[in-house]
Amino acid sequence: MTGRARSFAILVLAMAGTVTLAQGTLDRSQAPTPGPPPTLRVPAWTRSTLANGAELVVSEKHDLPLVSFTVTIAGGYNQADPAARRGLADVTAAMMSEGTTTRDGEALASALQLLGTTVTVRIGGESGTVAFQCSASRLPATLDIVADMLVNPSFPAEALERLRAQRLVALVQARDQPAAIASRLFPRIVYGDAHPYGQNVTEQTLKAIARDDVVAFHRAYFRPGRALVTVVGDVHAAAAKASIEKALAAWAGGGEKPAFQYPASPAARAPTMYLADKPGAAQSTFAIGLAGPPRSTPDYYALQVMNTILGGMFQSRLNANIREEKGYSYGVSSSFAYGRGPGAFRAGGDIVSAKSDAALTEFMKELRGIRGERPITDEELSTAKDALTQRLPGTFASAQSINNAIVSLWTQGLPDDYYQQYAARIAAVRREDVVRVARQYVDLDHLVIVIVGDRATIEGPLRATRVAPISITDIEGNSVQ
Amino acid sequence: MRKTAALLVLACAAGIGAIASAQAPQARPSPLRIPFESYALPNGLRVVLAPSSVSPTVAVTAWYHVGSKNETVGKTGFAHLFEHVMFTGSGHVPYGVHDRLTEGVGGSNNGTTSRDRTTYYETVPSNYLETALWLESDRMGFLLDTLDVQKLNAQRDIVKNERRQRMDNQPYGLVGEIVSNTLYPPAHPYSWSVIGSMADLTAASEADVKDFFRLYYAPGNAILSIAGDFQPAQAKALVKKYFGAFPRGAAIVRPAAAPVTRDGETRLVYEDRVQVPRLVIVWPTVGSRNDDRFALAVLDAISAGPRTTRLTKALVYDRQLATSIAATQDSDESAGEWRLTITPRPGASLTDLETAADAILDTLKAQGPTAEEIQRATAGLELEFVKDLESNLGRSMQLADGLGYQNDAGYFQTEYQKMIAVSPADVKRVANTYLTKGRLVLSVVPIGKTEMAAKPSESTPYRRTDR
Numbered sequence: 001m002t003g004r005a006r007s008f009a010i011l012v013l014a015m016a017g018t019v020t021l022a023q024g025t026l027d028r029s030q031a032p033t034p035g036p037p038p039t040l041r042v043p044a045w046t047r048s049t050l051a052n053g054a055e056l057v058v059s060e061k062h063d064l065p066l067v068s069f070t071v072t073i074a075g076g077y078n079q080a081d082p083a084a085r086r087g088l089a090d091v092t093a094a095m096m097s098e099g100t101t102t103r104d105g106e107a108l109a110s111a112l113q114l115l116g117t118t119v120t121v122r123i124g125g126e127s128g129t130v131a132f133q134c135s136a137s138r139l140p141a142t143l144d145i146v147a148d149m150l151v152n153p154s155f156p157a158e159a160l161e162r163l164r165a166q167r168l169v170a171l172v173q174a175r176d177q178p179a180a181i182a183s184r185l186f187p188r189i190v191y192g193d194a195h196p197y198g199q200n201v202t203e204q205t206l207k208a209i210a211r212d213d214v215v216a217f218h219r220a221y222f223r224p225g226r227a228l229v230t231v232v233g234d235v236h237a238a239a240a241k242a243s244i245e246k247a248l249a250a251w252a253g254g255g256e257k258p259a260f261q262y263p264a265s266p267a268a269r270a271p272t273m274y275l276a277d278k279p280g281a282a283q284s285t286f287a288i289g290l291a292g293p294p295r296s297t298p299d300y301y302a303l304q305v306m307n308t309i310l311g312g313m314f315q316s317r318l319n320a321n322i323r324e325e326k327g328y329s330y331g332v333s334s335s336f337a338y339g340r341g342p343g344a345f346r347a348g349g350d351i352v353s354a355k356s357d358a359a360l361t362e363f364m365k366e367l368r369g370i371r372g373e374r375p376i377t378d379e380e381l382s383t384a385k386d387a388l389t390q391r392l393p394g395t396f397a398s399a400q401s402i403n404n405a406i407v408s409l410w411t412q413g414l415p416d417d418y419y420q421q422y423a424a425r426i427a428a429v430r431r432e433d434v435v436r437v438a439r440q441y442v443d444l445d446h447l448v449i450v451i452v453g454d455r456a457t458i459e460g461p462l463r464a465t466r467v468a469p470i471s472i473t474d475i476e477g478n479s480v481q
Numbered sequence: 482m483r484k485t486a487a488l489l490v491l492a493c494a495a496g497i498g499a500i501a502s503a504q505a506p507q508a509r510p511s512p513l514r515i516p517f518e519s520y521a522l523p524n525g526l527r528v529v530l531a532p533s534s535v536s537p538t539v540a541v542t543a544w545y546h547v548g549s550k551n552e553t554v555g556k557t558g559f560a561h562l563f564e565h566v567m568f569t570g571s572g573h574v575p576y577g578v579h580d581r582l583t584e585g586v587g588g589s590n591n592g593t594t595s596r597d598r599t600t601y602y603e604t605v606p607s608n609y610l611e612t613a614l615w616l617e618s619d620r621m622g623f624l625l626d627t628l629d630v631q632k633l634n635a636q637r638d639i640v641k642n643e644r645r646q647r648m649d650n651q652p653y654g655l656v657g658e659i660v661s662n663t664l665y666p667p668a669h670p671y672s673w674s675v676i677g678s679m680a681d682l683t684a685a686s687e688a689d690v691k692d693f694f695r696l697y698y699a700p701g702n703a704i705l706s707i708a709g710d711f712q713p714a715q716a717k718a719l720v721k722k723y724f725g726a727f728p729r730g731a732a733i734v735r736p737a738a739a740p741v742t743r744d745g746e747t748r749l750v751y752e753d754r755v756q757v758p759r760l761v762i763v764w765p766t767v768g769s770r771n772d773d774r775f776a777l778a779v780l781d782a783i784s785a786g787p788r789t790t791r792l793t794k795a796l797v798y799d800r801q802l803a804t805s806i807a808a809t810q811d812s813d814e815s816a817g818e819w820r821l822t823i824t825p826r827p828g829a830s831l832t833d834l835e836t837a838a839d840a841i842l843d844t845l846k847a848q849g850p851t852a853e854e855i856q857r858a859t860a861g862l863e864l865e866f867v868k869d870l871e872s873n874l875g876r877s878m879q880l881a882d883g884l885g886y887q888n889d890a891g892y893f894q895t896e897y898q899k900m901i902a903v904s905p906a907d908v909k910r911v912a913n914t915y916l917t918k919g920r921l922v923l924s925v926v927p928i929g930k931t932e933m934a935a936k937p938s939e940s941t942p943y944r945r946t947d948r
Contacts, residue, residue: 026722026723026726028572028573028615028618028619028623029573031574031578031582031612031615032611032612032615034586034606034608034609034611034612035608036608037606037608038537038538038606038607038608038710039537041537063533063535064512064867064871065512066512066864066867066868066871105788105798106788106789106794106798109787109788109789110789110857113787113789113857113858113860113861114856114857114860115860116860116861116862116863116864117861117864118861133864133868134864135512135863135864162797162798162801165801165804165826165827166804166805168827169757169804169824169826169827170804172756172757173652173755173756173757175756176652176754176755176756176757177651177652178650280754281650282645282649282650283642283645283646283650313580313584313585314580314584315577315580315581315584315585320577323639323642324635324639325635327634327635327637327638327639327642328638328642329639329642329646330639330642330643330645330646330647350642350645350646350650352638352641352642352645383581383585386585386586386587387584387585387586387587388587389587390586390587390588390606391587391588392587393536393537393538393587393606394536394537394538394587394588394604394606396536397535397536397538397871397872397873398871398872
């Protein structure tokens with residue numbers, strides 16, 4: 001009954017507090033003055049190297065009996081997928097859950113279910129992960145299964161056919177969804193077919209994948225020499241390392257991180273509107289932008305402040321205007337993709353069809369505005385900086401979020417004291433830096449404007465805006481004129 | 482919680498309302514042990530406090546017992562439209578300040594509307610707790626001071642765009658609305674979608690907003706739930722300071738929204754702008770006040786999902802007629818639905834899929850599940866519950882839902898215990914009780930391809946009445 005005893009103590013304090021507060025009537029006209037901001041508490045972690053060469057990071061967090069475990073592999077489908085077999089990385093990742101030499105797919109699924117966990121294998125653009133969360137007591141048993149998946153996948157041929165068929169159906173379904181169409185069109189037009197960022201998974205590339213490709217991909221990709229193992233949660237560092245060494249003993253060494261060399265982006269072109277017809281669409285999906293800088297750019301912090309003012313938050317300029325003031329949309333935003341290569345700047349959202357032209361005009365007005373036509377106010381600058389820096393203390397709330405924070409340092413090549421330095425870097429951004437990066441990266445002379453919508457009703461009004469010439473494309477981005 | 486409520490009255494008379502709702506002692510420490518206490522102010526506002534110093538942030542949830550079921554025919558979508566109006570400023574908080582003092586200081590805010598309740602939240606650094614209470618109390622107390630028709634019109638346009646984005650311009654986006662329209666009789670408060678019809682959104686007036694606010698947005702109909710890094714004594718003082726002086730509000734007549742049963746099968750075919758058809762089968766079941774929902778939830782977990790589940794194993798893996806199958810028991814406050822959603826492989830007919838799914842469910846109804854199936858379905862529950870309660874926001878919302886729907890902020894404990902106690906016999910019984918002929922079979926097919934429906938000759942076209 002300690003809970004009850006504690007509550008009596010609380011009662012006394014509350015009474016004392018109430019007396020002071022009751023004096024005088026409440027003035028609601030001013031926002032309360034906040035106390036001093038909470039200090040940033042970045043969790044501690046220890047680094048070491050496993051016998052097979054994989055890097056290991058352990059961070060202890062004992063408030064809940066939970067563990068978050070991830071194996072991260074440097075490089076992703078942009079490094080590893082052949083252009084003609086785009087989708088191989090994704091299919092290989094899915095094949096990892098289809099069984100091992102000693103557990104068939106169903107036995108594997110059943111064993112993980114009984115441990116109360118799910119192991120996800122995903123390969124993204126520039127890194128891949130094998131990850132799970134589990135109760136701390138289940139860590140050794142789950143590690144054994146994950147090691148089996150990593151080292152001994154059986155890659156059944158029938159599973160490849162099933163996964164291929166599922167992906168072919170998903171591709172057909174994506175053609176019915178305006179946002180999915182825009183997300184395929186925009187990068188293809190910005191980067192072109194010769195750049196990994198511009199290559200899409202298609203029916204042809206999926207059909208070209210053979211089981212041998214999966215086997216070879218697995219052999220080359222899942223190597224300790226390019227891997228980081230992170231364990232966060234209710235573990236003790238030394239014991240965790242011992243059980244990981246034991247579980248991963250069969251994962252033989254070798255492999256190295258890829259170079260992340262990208263071909264040059266296509267030569268900059270004059271602004272063009274690419275209109276893909278979606279007959280009868282109630283809304284037009286907009287994606288406006290161009291190739292941007294890599295994450296390693298020294299302009300990163302200024303860009304973060306700039307984008308927060310332009311389109312990173314609810315009250316940012318784009319959403320405040322196009323949603324809140326004009327009511328043309330349920331929400332618009334902008335972002336930079338960053339990454340190891342020239343990740344895109346992209347602004348957009350879903351616009352009610354009848355206001356497609358008016359919304360385009362407003363998008364362009366705000367893009368010109370952030371480049372200097374509409375001066376950045378003190379309030380905008382300080383709010384953007386506050387939002388970015390004060391978000392940080394709350395990001396280390398769960399085992400999973402701490403794990404993600406550690407992994408993202410590694411995948412992006414950032415130093416261990418990155419989080420400690422972050423606020424000072426943001427604070428150092430000056431108004432002129434914000435305007436400079438806007439002028440450099442929000443490049444109005446080379447914008448790609450993708451609009452997926454009902455051509456019959458929106459083409460004429462869009463043309464009349466005279467923002468840029470219109471090129472009609474099919475939903476894969478091929479010109480149809 | 483009746484007992485706690487009685488004690489609350491005494492505590493309130495003494496000037497504070499603080500009674501700890503200590504959790505029952507357990508044989509072994511459960512990861513679901515979340516320290517919290519709940520109490521009520523004299524004006525009826527119920528409060529939950531869940532301190533935790535893991536993250537230097539605080540989540541504030543304001544929970545109002547009003548949702549789309551409190552609407553009437555001709556005024557559908559109003560509860561959600563009103564939710565949007567709540568973000569347009571109030572007596573002492575000019576428009577925009579709410580975002581500036583939440584997202585603008587590294588936090589977040591949002592609102593959600595369901596059939597049964599409307600929830601608002603702020604997450605902020607811990608030094609902004611008082612600010613969040615100032616913001617939340619000002620719109621509870623003074624929303625109408627600055628309301629005008631322009632604000633309503635602006636949000637009306639945005640909500641119409643929300644409807645377009647989520648439903649009208651989304652493949653299969655109208656399935657939920659068709660199910661609601663069909664499963665419940667016309668005047669049943671679950672028979673319309675939460676977002677409502679375009680015509681009703683157009684018709685909503687400023688007077689509607691005022692009446693709705695005065696009736697439903699009062700302390701007696703609200704819960705304030707605070708989770709995160711704060712001192713309970715200070716939080717209590719602040720809650721009293723900002724919310725204590727508001728009048729309780731009038732008594733509310735809750736709409737009758739009993740679970741429904743259907744005599745026979747209803748078969749519909751809906752032509753959508755899609756290339757891949759989809760089969761949706763829905764049985765009316767029970768809501769969150771009926772414990773059969775636990776066995777129905779376990780039934781969905783053994784029916785579809787991982788490849789060990791019956792329908793997924795047979796239809797996605799062994800016979801390869803489907804690319805995906807989902808089964809869900811949705812438990813709203815007053816009624817529930819058990820739903821199967823099946824996406825076919827090319828060449829597989831919806832008729833074949835329906836027949837195959839029915840045969841598998843018939844076997845399950847005849848034999849019941851195995852103990853191991855139940856074990857697989859429930860082994861991950863503890864982790865799921867812990868993850869839901871791990872963040873300050875998740876915790877504040879779970880506690881508010883428990884108090885609002887079950888009169889027990891700590892109801893997640895009961896829910897967990899009842900879920901893991903479900904037996905094979907329970908699942909067999911609910912499968913036979915609810916998965917009957919009284920169901921809706923909805924085929925979504927490409928435009929002009931009604932012959933792709935399951936049993937097309939027995940299916941009737943679904944006609945939209947409003948666009």
